[in-house]
Amino acid sequence: MLSRKSFMTLPPCAWLAFVMLCLNGSVWSAPPTIRVGSKAFTESVVLGEVIAHLVRDAGFGVQHRAELGGTQIVWQALTSGEIDVYVDYTGTIREEILADAIRNGVKINSEQDMRSELAKQNILMSKPLGFNNTYALGMRRPVADALGITTVSDLKQHPKLALAISDEFVARKDGWYQLVARYALPQTDIRVMEHNLAYRGLAEDAVQLTDLYTTDPEIPFYNLIALEDDLGFFPAYEAVLLMRDDLAQRAPEAAQAILRLQGLISSDAMASMSAEVRLNRRTETVVAGEFLNRELNLGVELPQTTAAAVALRVAARIGRSTVEHLFLVTISLGLAIAVAVPLGILASRREAFAQTVLGIVGVIQTLPSMALLVFMMPIFALVNLGIGPAPAICALFLYSLLPIVRGTYLGIRQIPVAMRESAEVLGLDARAQLRLVELPLALPSILSGIKTAAVINVGTATIGALIGAGGYGAPILTGIRLSDTGLLLQGAVPAALMAIAVQFGFSCLEHRIVSPGLRGQS
Amino acid sequence: MFTLENVSKSFGSLQVLEPTNIRFEPGKSTVLIGPSGCGKSTLLRMMVGLIPPDAGLILFEGSELGPSNLHQMRQRMGYVIQDGGLFPHLTAFENVSLMAKHLGWVSERIQGRVIELAELTRLPSQSLTRYPTQMSGGQRQRVGIMRALMLDPPVLLLDEPMGSLDPLVRYDLQEDLLKIIRTLNKTAITVTHDMGEAGFLGDHVILLGDGRIVQQGKLDDMVQHPANAYVTRFVNAQRIQGLGGNSPC
Numbered sequence: 001m002l003s004r005k006s007f008m009t010l011p012p013c014a015w016l017a018f019v020m021l022c023l024n025g026s027v028w029s030a031p032p033t034i035r036v037g038s039k040a041f042t043e044s045v046v047l048g049e050v051i052a053h054l055v056r057d058a059g060f061g062v063q064h065r066a067e068l069g070g071t072q073i074v075w076q077a078l079t080s081g082e083i084d085v086y087v088d089y090t091g092t093i094r095e096e097i098l099a100d101a102i103r104n105g106v107k108i109n110s111e112q113d114m115r116s117e118l119a120k121q122n123i124l125m126s127k128p129l130g131f132n133n134t135y136a137l138g139m140r141r142p143v144a145d146a147l148g149i150t151t152v153s154d155l156k157q158h159p160k161l162a163l164a165i166s167d168e169f170v171a172r173k174d175g176w177y178q179l180v181a182r183y184a185l186p187q188t189d190i191r192v193m194e195h196n197l198a199y200r201g202l203a204e205d206a207v208q209l210t211d212l213y214t215t216d217p218e219i220p221f222y223n224l225i226a227l228e229d230d231l232g233f234f235p236a237y238e239a240v241l242l243m244r245d246d247l248a249q250r251a252p253e254a255a256q257a258i259l260r261l262q263g264l265i266s267s268d269a270m271a272s273m274s275a276e277v278r279l280n281r282r283t284e285t286v287v288a289g290e291f292l293n294r295e296l297n298l299g300v301e302l303p304q305t306t307a308a309a310v311a312l313r314v315a316a317r318i319g320r321s322t323v324e325h326l327f328l329v330t331i332s333l334g335l336a337i338a339v340a341v342p343l344g345i346l347a348s349r350r351e352a353f354a355q356t357v358l359g360i361v362g363v364i365q366t367l368p369s370m371a372l373l374v375f376m377m378p379i380f381a382l383v384n385l386g387i388g389p390a391p392a393i394c395a396l397f398l399y400s401l402l403p404i405v406r407g408t409y410l411g412i413r414q415i416p417v418a419m420r421e422s423a424e425v426l427g428l429d430a431r432a433q434l435r436l437v438e439l440p441l442a443l444p445s446i447l448s449g450i451k452t453a454a455v456i457n458v459g460t461a462t463i464g465a466l467i468g469a470g471g472y473g474a475p476i477l478t479g480i481r482l483s484d485t486g487l488l489l490q491g492a493v494p495a496a497l498m499a500i501a502v503q504f505g506f507s508c509l510e511h512r513i514v515s516p517g518l519r520g521q522s
Numbered sequence: 523m524f525t526l527e528n529v530s531k532s533f534g535s536l537q538v539l540e541p542t543n544i545r546f547e548p549g550k551s552t553v554l555i556g557p558s559g560c561g562k563s564t565l566l567r568m569m570v571g572l573i574p575p576d577a578g579l580i581l582f583e584g585s586e587l588g589p590s591n592l593h594q595m596r597q598r599m600g601y602v603i604q605d606g607g608l609f610p611h612l613t614a615f616e617n618v619s620l621m622a623k624h625l626g627w628v629s630e631r632i633q634g635r636v637i638e639l640a641e642l643t644r645l646p647s648q649s650l651t652r653y654p655t656q657m658s659g660g661q662r663q664r665v666g667i668m669r670a671l672m673l674d675p676p677v678l679l680l681d682e683p684m685g686s687l688d689p690l691v692r693y694d695l696q697e698d699l700l701k702i703i704r705t706l707n708k709t710a711i712t713v714t715h716d717m718g719e720a721g722f723l724g725d726h727v728i729l730l731g732d733g734r735i736v737q738q739g740k741l742d743d744m745v746q747h748p749a750n751a752y753v754t755r756f757v758n759a760q761r762i763q764g765l766g767g768n769s770p771c
Binding site for chain 2: 418419421422423424425426427428429432436437440441443514515516517518
């Protein structure tokens with residue numbers, strides 16, 4: 001009994017400590033001087049690259065943690081010190097970041113009010129960068145012309161339009177539902193879609209109206225019209241830098257360099273940079289570098305674009321994704337085995353405990369992975385690991401529990417009573433019975449639980465890219481954002497191959513460690 | 523060797539064994555016989571400590587069976603069940619030597635002992651490397667007996683050891699088992715519902731019915747002087763042609 005208990009409690013703690021050390025240490029990257037963040041849309045990633053070039057030019061090391069999901073994730077990363085700077089918009093700051101303060105009676109009437117409120121949280125807000133990227137509702141011009149729609153109010157006459165609204169716009173406090181209320185729109189049936197997929201739907205006429213950003217390059221490309229906001233619902237979305245105030249002390253030259261962006265980027269410049277990336281398929285790094293070389297005479301060295309250099313970069317990216325993905329999967333699976341096998345053994349001993357444990361891990365299994373990730377972030381932010389692999393590993397660990405606990409529990413429970421009694425009457429004590437008889441007999445079932453968990457992990461780990469955990473999810477996410485199927489496949493194909501390799505690996509392992517006497521039994 | 527004092531057992535409201543007293547003498551072969559549900563297997567399972575008695579004392583070599591000494595005492599009992607109860611993930615050799623290896627015997631000693639037992643039970647030596655699924659029912663049972671004898675315990679407890687064997691195999695194995703018990707001078711306690719087997723293996727036969735001892739002694743006495751109508755019915759039901767009839771045909 002005692003030994004089983006210590007087996008239960010000790011190794012997971014030790015494991016966790018080990019993982020924390022790994023994550024803080026060298027596994028992920030060399031300690032960067034300045035860490036830049038960006039949200040998961042092209043404009044934000046381009047601006048992140050622009051900042052990165054400026055910082056590098058000022059002589060600092062830099063790490064760009066790109067495509068970190070939405071506002072909440074990036075803001076949390078900034079306040080917890082996992083990134084130093086990113087670009088956000090005044091409208092977003094007012095409606096999302098300072099929403100609680102405003103509800104509590106703080107008056108935000110000017111940019112200066114906003115600045116001083118943010119300063120209380122040790123965040124500096126720069127002057128506007130020069131462009132306003134607000135929300136609008138958009139339609140294809142021929143469709144809008146045919147229906148005679150030019151303003152948002154005109155939508156009242158057309159309740160049957162097919163609408164696709166981006167998840168971020170639906171969730172915003174100045175988003176879809178407030179707009180509907182303000183304009184008294186009749187449309188209630190909307191489809192919630194990822195922003196870039198909504199554009200595709202629009203192009204294919206599957207969708208007739210969606211929300212858009214006014215600097216999106218798709219507006220001219222797809223011949224869209226942004227409906228006039230005739231009631232003045234949308235607030236201004238001036239782009240500004242949000243920077244931790246300790247950066248100015250830690251690296252004043254870097255902070256100075258970043259602030260050169262104030263007033264530097266016009267709406268046209270921004271739209272044309274986004275168009276270069278989204279429509280001409282050039283990388284954010286190159287587009288951002290060219291912009292700085294042009295505007296500030298910076299002399300950023302641009303990556304080579306010969307076929308060989310590109311192929312090398314692709315190979316390097318797949319290699320890096322593979323290492324990151326394997327890291328996520330193996331650590332989470334290792335932790336899960338260390339916890340779930342003892343849990344399954346305990347469950348096989350006590351039926352009441354079994355029902356409780358299987359109930360709990362079963363419920364965990366039903367939680368949507370994105371929800372679980374976002375739930376993990378604030379917890380891990382307490383130890384400065386809110387973004388990156390730690391929350392992803394934790395979520396994968398939780399998802400792995402059910403198949404392994406179940407496999408262990410069932411594997412032991414299905415051992416015939418006569419077998420159990422034979423072991424007992426031989427004179428083996430409880431530990432020896434477990435080690436010499438029960439576990440070897442349950443091994444095929446335990447292994448198949450672990451195999452299921454591993455395959456699920458390989459697939460689910462792709463979602464870790466949303467919070468900067470890397471892995472095969474990163475090219476998939478970027479591929480979706482840029483409608484770049486090739487890039488998407490750079491993540492999807494290796495992920496599928498890895499799942500197959502895991503299956504094969506476990507078959508070999510099973511052949512090696514399961515007794516030949518048990519073959520064909522399970 | 524074994525002494526049962528006022529031992530009784532109920533499962534829920536069903537009393538499977540009324541308070542019973544039995545002494546099993548060292549070196550003697552006793553057979554517990556009776557129809558299904560008469561309490562004979564329950565009795566044996568209490569003696570190896572798989573189920574505790576509701577009341578009464580079970581003494582083994584003079585000490586009461588209890589949680590503190592059960593592991594040690596079991597190493598001095600050999601227990602054989604129907605079809606051998608072998609572990610399917612271990613070869614015959616590994617099944618037989620499992621406990622000795624756990625106790626830290628050196629491999630030469632294990633090797634020697636297993637070969638000795640294989641000769642004794644007439645198990646072909648090439649069967650030692652086979653897994654239970656690769657052996658016949660009779661071979662499995664021989665391995666089961668080898669496993670029970672490995673630590674050279676003074677007592678063998680056999681719960682329907684021939685239950686799943688066909689008549690010819692059973693006939694051979696009964697002969698071998700009796701020879702083993704006699705040669706090694708073991709105390710043997712066998713549970714069966716087969717009168718022929720009881721007469722062949724047992725110096726002493728105990729007939730159980732409805733949770734109590736109905737009659738005990740030599741099988742001949744039981745057949746010729748049945749204590750009551752129950753015994754007569756039980757004997758007749760077995761269609762024994764002659765006394766001590768061990769012919770399976």
